[in-house]
Structures are given as C-alpha cells and as structure tokens.
Amino acid sequence: MDSRTLPAAPTPPRGLENPGAPGASPDPAVGPTEAGKDLAQTVKRLRQEIEDLRLQERSALAESLMLREQLRRLKQARLVRLEIFVERLLKRVWRRLGRGGLxxxxxxxxxxxxxxxxxxxxxxxxxxxxxxxxxxxxxxxxxxxxxxxxxxxxxxxxxxxxxxxxxxxxxxxxxxxxxxxxxxxxxxxxxxxAPASHSSRDPAAGSPAPGALGADRPPFAIPLSTRSLPRIAVVLHLYYLDLWPEIGRQLQAIQEPFDLIVSVPEARRPEAEAMIAPLFPLAQIVAVQNRGRDVGPFLMLLGSGRLDRYDYVCKIHGKKSPHRLDGNEWRHDLLGNLLGGSGTVGHLVAWLDANPGTGLIGPAGLRVHDRDNRWGSNEERVRKLAARAGLAEDEVRLDFFAGSMFWCRPAALEPLKSLKLGLADFEPEQNQIDGTLAHALERLFVLAAAHAGFAVREADEIAAAPLPVSPLHTILTTESGHLVKTIAFYLPQFHPIPENDLWWGRGFTEWNSVARARPMFEGHHQPRLPADLGFYDLRLPEVREAQAKLASAYGIHGFCYHYYWFHPRRLLETPIQQMLKSGRPDFPFCICWANENWTRRWDGLDQEILVPQNYGPGFAQAFIDEIIPYLRDPRYIRYEGRPVLVIYRSKTIPDLAETIAIWRKACRQAGIGEIHLCVVRFWDIADTKVEGFDAVIEFPPHRTPPAATNMPVAQLNPAFRGTIHDYAAVIEDSLSIDPAAPGFTAARGLIHRGLMMGWDNTPRRGVGGGIFHGATPETYGRWLTGLLEQERRRASPESLIFINAWNEWGEGTMLEPDTRNGRGYLEATRRALAGAGRLSWGGAPDRRD
Structure with missing residues (x-):
C-alpha cells in the first residue's frame, strides 16, 4: 500500500521572502540573524498548527465512526422490531391457511x-x-x-x-x-x-466408500450452518468437589467442542454449580443420591438415552481412592491418558472417525485380563448381569479397565441398557472396596462393547498411531491421471483484535464494512451478505470445521491462509494458530505471507500506515523460523512432493536472492527438504518468470487487461470516483494464455493459474472502490472449465489452481454462500471439476520427496 506522505513545506508569508525578490519589503533594521529566528519560529508555529489540524481530523474521524455506529444500532433496532412484527404476522397467516387446509x-x-x-x-x-x-x-x-x-x-x-x-x-x-x-x-x-461408472457407492452399505474416485458425494455430512451440536460428551462424576480446579484445567485444554455433564451429590449441587459455572457456564449439573459411585450415575444417563445423540462419550470421575497410598498419582495417570494435552482429544476423535470398528478406549497399562486373577468377590455377580445383558457364557471373561474411566461410542454399551438399572439398585455408600454392584459393572464395560461387535483399544496405541487421511482431503484426477488441486485463498480477518478495536472501534471486524455497503449503479448488488454460515467468528472451531466441510464437499482441495507477519509482530493470527495447534479441521492448507504495510484501507485512507512491514536485520531467518512449524504439518499442501510457500510481494523485499537462499537452507536444515516457493503476480510483476522463485501464481484482479477497464453502466452514483471493469473481458484475456502449450514453461516459467468470482471492494473503499461487473456463477464456471481444459494437457503430473478467494467479503469475491447466489459459486466449482475428471475424498496425502 501507499506509504504516508509528509505535508508540503508551507509557503512563506509576504515580507519573509528573499530580500532581493520582487515584491519583498525588507526592513533594514532587521538583520539576517533576527530574520532567521523569526522564520524558524513561524515554521515551528505552522507545523504545530498542522499537527493540531491532524489531531482535529482524527477526533472528527473518531466522532464520525461513533455516530455511524449509533446510526447502525438504531437501524438494527428498527429492523429487529420490523422482523418481530413480520414474524408475528406470518405466524397468523400460516395458522389461518393451515386451518383452511390450503x-x-x-x-x-x-x-x-x-x-x-x-x-x-x-x-x-x-x-x-x-x-x-x-x-x-x-x-x-x-x-x-x-x-x-x-x-x-x-x-x-x-x-x-x-x-x-x-x-x-x-x-x-x-x-x-x-x-x-x-x-x-x-x-x-x-x-x-450418479451412474455406476462414476460412483463407488456400496449397495449393501448405502453410502459412498471413503476415498474412492468419482464418489457420488463426499463421505461426510455437508454443514447447513456453524451452529451444529457438539459430537462429544464428557460425563464427569464429582463426589470430591475439591478436585474440580485440577479437572477443570484439564477439560479446558480440550480443543474439540463438547458438552459437559457433571453428576454431584444432591446436597452439594449449589456449591458445585458455583464452582463449575465460571469455567463451563453451559455445563449440565445432575444431582444424584450417593449410590453406585461413578458407575451408577453413568448407567442412569446411559439408560435414559441422554447420551445416544453423541458420537463419543468420555467417562471420568474425581477419583481419590483413599484406601490406596498412590490414589492421587493413579488419578493423574488416568486423566492424563484420556485427556492429555491440547491435541490429545482431537487426535483420538479423528482416529475414531476413521476406525468405526473400535467402540471403547481405556487408559494405557490398566487393562486387567484373566491372567491377573482380579475377580475378587465379583465373578458370580458379573456372570448373572452378563446373562441379563444378553451375553453368552463363553463371552464372560476377566477383561476390564481398572478405574472405570474410558472413551466409548454409546452404541458399544447398548447391551447394558437392557439391565434397566436405577440408582436404587445400588448399595448405600459404606466405603466398600469390592463386591458391590458398581464393582461388578466395572468389569462389564469391555465385555459389553465386545458383545456389541466393537474392538477395544488402549489410549497409548491411539496416541502413537498416525492420523488417518481425512475424508476432507479432496482431489481431482483427470482421465489421463493428471492431479489437480484447487486451492482457495483465505482471509483470517473475521474476529475482533485489539488493534482493530483501537483503530476502528470496539468489536470491529470486516463484517462492519460488508453490512454497510451500498450499490453504486443500477444492477450493482450490494450489500452481499452471508447465507449458510452467517456473520461468523473465526475464533470458534465449529466455524472453521463447517468451512472446511463445505469447501471439501464442493471440490476445494485446501485453503491458502494469508499470514500477516511484520517482524516480529503478527496480526489476525489466532484462527491459523488454533488450526495448527489443534490439528482441526483436518483440511489441507498452505501459507501466503501477506508482506504489505497495514494501512487504513478499510476506510479508504491508504496513505496512513498503521503497521509498517519491517525488513530489518535478521527478518529472513525470523520469518522462515516462524513458518517451519506449519511446513512440518502433515496437512500442508505440496506440489510434486514439496511444500508450497507463497510470497505476496517480491519487489518490496530487500536482498531478495540472499533472502531466498536463507529460506531454502533453513528448510533443508530443519528436515523439511526443498520447498516449492511461489510469488503472486502482483501489478508490479510484468514477467511470468521471477528469479529465485519456482512458480508465479496468478491473482486476479492484479494485471487486469486494459480492454476490461471503464465499463459503461446505468445510473452511476455521481459521487463514484472508482473504476468499473468488465468481468467477461478478464476471462477472455485469461483464457488467451495457454501454459500447456509446447515450450511455454521452458520459455516463461511455471505459472499456477488463478481466477476470481468478480471483485468489488466498495465495502472497504466506498465511492473510491473498484468493481468487476458481470460476474455470475455461470460465467465463473466457464472460466474455471476453460482453465481445467488447459491444465489437463500439462506435461507435469499435477496442477495447482488458486481461487481468489474463499471469504474475501470486503472485496466481493467469495466462494462462501451469500443471500443472493446461495451456493451458486460452490456448485459451479464442483460442476466444472466433475466435468474435468473424477473427484475423490480421503485419498492418499501429498507425497513427500
């Protein structure tokens, strides 16, 4: 962006020009020294006046923003009242029509x-x-x-x-x-x-086989919104309330969304609610009699059907075991095995997703087998309960996890429901250490899972197992075997950050700009508002999961995250860092260093730099050290085995050749190997071959052809001072280039093609914005189809196509559904991809050198 310009030097007032100049009126009594002092004081005073004016300008801008926010809230309040009125009216109409039978x-x-x-x-x-x-x-x-x-x-x-x-x-x-x-x-x-030749649907199962080429549809549910219910429940029995701080801290480390269900003694419910609510305000507190310890309340919840809707349940409890000297250590080991660090649960859930035959996972080293002879006084009771649950005599053996903590699928414990046990069936608590109904049931969980047809594993096996390939990994294979990876640029802006609060007002995100956009001419569609995913917040993991599923379902291979790093400062990094730390969503990605100055571009004040891009000493090494953890991630996108790293602006980097050498050497030393280093073809890059880079990435609207500018429109806003371009002319110019032509790559370098869904940054720039008019899902689909036709003729084994963008709402180019086009651009993407070859989900990960 433009750097900030200093004001021009003030013109000296009459009487202070050079003494010999025409029109000057020198005073002989004023010597050169006094005149110089007066001039210096005048310049100082004028500079102070300029600074005062700047302060007034900033104050006026802040007041303007405050008034805008007040106006927005007023409009919103009126809109809410109107919505309530319309909703009531529609309900009355619906009731009348319904009674009338229409x-x-x-x-x-x-x-x-x-x-x-x-x-x-x-x-x-x-x-x-x-x-x-x-x-x-x-x-x-x-x-x-x-x-x-x-x-x-x-x-x-x-x-x-x-x-x-x-x-x-x-x-x-x-x-x-x-x-x-x-x-x-x-x-x-x-x-x-889909016809059988293009489908791998298993007739017996009635669902597509994950990872098969040409699958009729992706092997996962397509999200309808970001407000889906959690898939996981943690069921905690908390008799010893003093253990809550320890257990609460471990639960907070879970990155996956989950429901917390806590059973507590009846008399201590108010105390428990007061302790738990600050950390988990939505926790479900269940007051129970002091019978059956942790097993009784869990069987009560299981039998009620309350756990049936969850994919996975983690059963834990506040275990002290006062009869054991190592009671506290035992509890730490149990919880550590099952909950672990921040990525443990995400890894376990991903493993269970890919291994539906496993129904129960217990803590490592605590599985008791027949050879241990640990029946105690429970064998007879276990056999009677097993028979009631439908187990055959030969299915009964000594096989359980000591401590009765584990992960399970509710279906794996279905046989235990037939026991129809209530808390009244359990003995009153008398500090028994063996021989109770709870001890007998502890020895039935593993047997019930085996009877239901599920395998049982230990947690350390799962932790050591590599994560399976995610069903979200989508790839296109042409008839000739050419692989095409379609990658969408991704803006991590949509969440509040302190800098935006300071610069534009509390809670500002780009949604503010998107919602206030207005049309500039007849047929100009603004504001463009989100549909399926709503005005989301990227700090929420369920939002990022929904985005990944939606993208994968329509053929997008992965996201290219814009990474805002200013040596050493970062901006908008939270969603990307959470994605890396949690391992979710399990969706391919790569990084584009957005190495521009951070300016007031959302208000159109380009000349005021808020955060300058810093290329000070050591920046090259610091940057690659920052990025290497991402390059190591198994989800990272590769081109012909090499991780793809994108640089947005090459011309602004000093000592570019030396910088690139540092990056490549650091990656080799870190064990990453060779990288596929790409540069965006910005407006200042005329050639398609840039020294030091492996490829150039097209990034429309950069390099817009002259024929596409100054498109005539009807009823243009007289205040509009931006530019209007012809989207169709951009497509025509793009398809006139054929990188698959013989000798093209050798002469002009490797180009990764790029396209966009129109462009309209009037939400950011207002009357000074740029608009690419005429974009529709159909015209975009023709553009993508044309590029795919070229790519399938490439001599190389694979291609990358970059789409600008997944969610650039402030620049009017997004694949995400909006209220006007719905999923039109996503559907156009999938139609074009399906026409070029076969889409597959869950295929092999990117190969490595």
Whole structure:
C-alpha cells in the first residue's frame, strides 16, 4: 500500500521572502540573524498548527465512526422490531391457511406420492440425521418441510446432491428434488444417483466408500450452518468437589467442542454449580443420591438415552481412592491418558472417525485380563448381569479397565441398557472396596462393547498411531491421471483484535464494512451478505470445521491462509494458530505471507500506515523460523512432493536472492527438504518468470487487461470516483494464455493459474472502490472449465489452481454462500471439476520427496 506522505513545506508569508525578490519589503533594521529566528519560529508555529489540524481530523474521524455506529444500532433496532412484527404476522397467516387446509392439502398429496414411490426410508433418515431422531420429529414430515431444502437424502437410493447438481433446471425451479424425480424425472430418464461408472457407492452399505474416485458425494455430512451440536460428551462424576480446579484445567485444554455433564451429590449441587459455572457456564449439573459411585450415575444417563445423540462419550470421575497410598498419582495417570494435552482429544476423535470398528478406549497399562486373577468377590455377580445383558457364557471373561474411566461410542454399551438399572439398585455408600454392584459393572464395560461387535483399544496405541487421511482431503484426477488441486485463498480477518478495536472501534471486524455497503449503479448488488454460515467468528472451531466441510464437499482441495507477519509482530493470527495447534479441521492448507504495510484501507485512507512491514536485520531467518512449524504439518499442501510457500510481494523485499537462499537452507536444515516457493503476480510483476522463485501464481484482479477497464453502466452514483471493469473481458484475456502449450514453461516459467468470482471492494473503499461487473456463477464456471481444459494437457503430473478467494467479503469475491447466489459459486466449482475428471475424498496425502 501507499506509504504516508509528509505535508508540503508551507509557503512563506509576504515580507519573509528573499530580500532581493520582487515584491519583498525588507526592513533594514532587521538583520539576517533576527530574520532567521523569526522564520524558524513561524515554521515551528505552522507545523504545530498542522499537527493540531491532524489531531482535529482524527477526533472528527473518531466522532464520525461513533455516530455511524449509533446510526447502525438504531437501524438494527428498527429492523429487529420490523422482523418481530413480520414474524408475528406470518405466524397468523400460516395458522389461518393451515386451518383452511390450503397447505395441508398439498403436503398430504406430496406425502402420498413419496410414500407410494418407496424412495423414502424413515429408518435411514433417522440414522443419517440424528438431530431429527433427537427431536422426535416425523422423518417424512421433516423431509417435506425442511430436509429437501437443506440437501438431505431421503434414502440410500436417492442422492439430493447429485440430482440438483446434475439437473440445474430442477435446482432453478426450487421444486422438491425427490418429488420432481417421482412425478417427472423418472419418466424422462433422469438418474436418482450418479451412474455406476462414476460412483463407488456400496449397495449393501448405502453410502459412498471413503476415498474412492468419482464418489457420488463426499463421505461426510455437508454443514447447513456453524451452529451444529457438539459430537462429544464428557460425563464427569464429582463426589470430591475439591478436585474440580485440577479437572477443570484439564477439560479446558480440550480443543474439540463438547458438552459437559457433571453428576454431584444432591446436597452439594449449589456449591458445585458455583464452582463449575465460571469455567463451563453451559455445563449440565445432575444431582444424584450417593449410590453406585461413578458407575451408577453413568448407567442412569446411559439408560435414559441422554447420551445416544453423541458420537463419543468420555467417562471420568474425581477419583481419590483413599484406601490406596498412590490414589492421587493413579488419578493423574488416568486423566492424563484420556485427556492429555491440547491435541490429545482431537487426535483420538479423528482416529475414531476413521476406525468405526473400535467402540471403547481405556487408559494405557490398566487393562486387567484373566491372567491377573482380579475377580475378587465379583465373578458370580458379573456372570448373572452378563446373562441379563444378553451375553453368552463363553463371552464372560476377566477383561476390564481398572478405574472405570474410558472413551466409548454409546452404541458399544447398548447391551447394558437392557439391565434397566436405577440408582436404587445400588448399595448405600459404606466405603466398600469390592463386591458391590458398581464393582461388578466395572468389569462389564469391555465385555459389553465386545458383545456389541466393537474392538477395544488402549489410549497409548491411539496416541502413537498416525492420523488417518481425512475424508476432507479432496482431489481431482483427470482421465489421463493428471492431479489437480484447487486451492482457495483465505482471509483470517473475521474476529475482533485489539488493534482493530483501537483503530476502528470496539468489536470491529470486516463484517462492519460488508453490512454497510451500498450499490453504486443500477444492477450493482450490494450489500452481499452471508447465507449458510452467517456473520461468523473465526475464533470458534465449529466455524472453521463447517468451512472446511463445505469447501471439501464442493471440490476445494485446501485453503491458502494469508499470514500477516511484520517482524516480529503478527496480526489476525489466532484462527491459523488454533488450526495448527489443534490439528482441526483436518483440511489441507498452505501459507501466503501477506508482506504489505497495514494501512487504513478499510476506510479508504491508504496513505496512513498503521503497521509498517519491517525488513530489518535478521527478518529472513525470523520469518522462515516462524513458518517451519506449519511446513512440518502433515496437512500442508505440496506440489510434486514439496511444500508450497507463497510470497505476496517480491519487489518490496530487500536482498531478495540472499533472502531466498536463507529460506531454502533453513528448510533443508530443519528436515523439511526443498520447498516449492511461489510469488503472486502482483501489478508490479510484468514477467511470468521471477528469479529465485519456482512458480508465479496468478491473482486476479492484479494485471487486469486494459480492454476490461471503464465499463459503461446505468445510473452511476455521481459521487463514484472508482473504476468499473468488465468481468467477461478478464476471462477472455485469461483464457488467451495457454501454459500447456509446447515450450511455454521452458520459455516463461511455471505459472499456477488463478481466477476470481468478480471483485468489488466498495465495502472497504466506498465511492473510491473498484468493481468487476458481470460476474455470475455461470460465467465463473466457464472460466474455471476453460482453465481445467488447459491444465489437463500439462506435461507435469499435477496442477495447482488458486481461487481468489474463499471469504474475501470486503472485496466481493467469495466462494462462501451469500443471500443472493446461495451456493451458486460452490456448485459451479464442483460442476466444472466433475466435468474435468473424477473427484475423490480421503485419498492418499501429498507425497513427500
């Protein structure tokens, strides 16, 4: 960005010019020394006046921002009141129409048609969508009202994703896709699923096989919002409340979203709530009788069905074991095994996701087997309970985890539900050390999981196991075997930071700019507002998970994060650092160093630098030391085996050749090996071959052709002083370059192609913005199709295509769904990719040299 300019020197007032100049009126009594002093004082006074004016300007700007915020809140309050009024009105209309049977009649007809077709499977729908089962909703009624609009499948025999993707006319009609197939599509020969030659759907399982080429749809649920319920529950029995600070600290280290359910003695519930609420205000506190210790309350929760909706449950308790000298050490080992550090739970959950045959994981070294002869006085009781739970005599053996703490799938403990035990069935607490119902049940958890068909593992096995390839890893393979990785640039801006609070007001994020944008001419669509994911906060892990799933579902291979590093200061680093630390989402990524000055560009005041880019002594080594932990990550994107590192501005880096040499040497010494170093083709880079870099990345709108500028529009805002470009002309210019042509790479260097979904930074710049008009999902799709046609002819084994961007809302180019186009740009991406080859999910990770 532009650097800050100093004000021009003030013009001397009359009477202070050079004595011999025309028009001057020198005073003979004033000598040269006195005149110089007067001039110096005048200059000093004028500079002070200029500084005062600057302070007044900043004060006026702050007041303006405050008034804008007050106006926004006033408008928001009015909007909320209007929404409430409209909602009440719609409810009254709906009730009247419903009583009149207008809508009910249509729903009855639709229901009858679907039921007669045999293409709706209620049991499948409840299994696939636990939220429907949890709500107790009628599956078909839910599908008719909501499910079809949300992209849910009615059965394993019909793919909503495929049908809408394959037949755009159905998508445009907004008709229920299953009804369309039943009433029209089947007679027209349309397919309810992708054809067998392009699908690896297992007919027996009714779901696509993870990682198979050409899968009909990704092997995971496509997120409908970022507000999904946690998949994990931690069930804690806390008899000794004084242990809460220790256990609470360990629970805080869990990076995965989870529900906390705490059972406590009835008499101590108020005390427990007061202790737990500051750390976990949403914790569910369950008051219980002092019977059955930790096992009784857990069996009560399990039998009630309260845990059924979770994928995984961690059962722990505040164990002191006062009869043992090593009671505290035992507790530390148990909790450390199961909860560990910040990445332990994420690793374990990812492993369980990929290993559905494992149902229970216990602490390492505490699994007791027959050879240990630890039945105590429990064997007879265990055998009776096992028989009641449906286990055969030969299934009963000594096999349990001492301490009764573990991770499990609720389904693995399903046999124990048939015991129908309540707390009254357990003996009153008398400090027993063996022989109680709780001790017998402790020896049944592993047996129940085995009876239910699940394997049992120890935590250290899982911790040592490499993470499996994520189903989110998406790749395109052309018919010739050429691999294409489609990468979207990613802006980590959407969360508050102290610097933005200081510069633009408390709580500022780019959403402020996005929401206040206004159209500049007829047909100019502003504001562009988010749809599926809403006005999200990137500090939330569930937001980042939803983004990754959405991107992967539509064929995006990974994100290229803009990294704001100013030697040594960082900005906007929280989402990226959390992603690295937690290992989630398990979605490929690479880094682009956004090495520009940080300016007031969101207010259009480009000439005021807020944080300068610092290329002081040692910056090159410091930068690569900062980035090496990212390059080591197994999710990091590679090109032909080498990690991809992108630099945004090469021309501003001093001693570029020496800097690059430092980076490459440091990576080799760190064991990273050779890197694939790329530079963005910024406006100041004319050639496509840049010395020291392995490739150039196209980054529209940089290098916009002259033919695309000054596009005429109707009813232009008279105050507009920016530029309007022709999006179609940009596409035409882009496709006129063919890097796959013979000799192109040898002569002009390696180019990774880039494209955008239009461009419109008026949310940031207002009347001074730049707009690329004419962008639609269809025109973007044609651009991507053209690039893919070129890429499949490349001689190299793989290609990278960079999309600008996943979420540049302030610059009007984003793949994320918006209220105008919905998922149109994502759908156009997937159509273009599917037309160029076969998409696969969960394939092999990037190979390494």
């Amino acid at each position: 809508f009910q009649g249509h729903l009855r007809q639709d229901r009858q048609a679907i039921e007669a077709s045999g293409l709706f499977d209620g049991a499948y729908y409840r299994r696939a969508y636990p939220d429907v089962a949890e709500a107790g909703a009628d599956p078909l009624a839910h599908y008719l009202r909501f499910g079809a609009k949300e992209g849910r499948d009615p059965s394993a025999a019909f793919s909503t994703f495929h049908y809408l993707d394959a037949y755009p006319d159905v998508r445009a009609s907004r008709m229920n896709p299953l009804l369309h197939y039943i009433l029209v599509g089947k007679a027209e020969g349309r397919l309810p699923q």
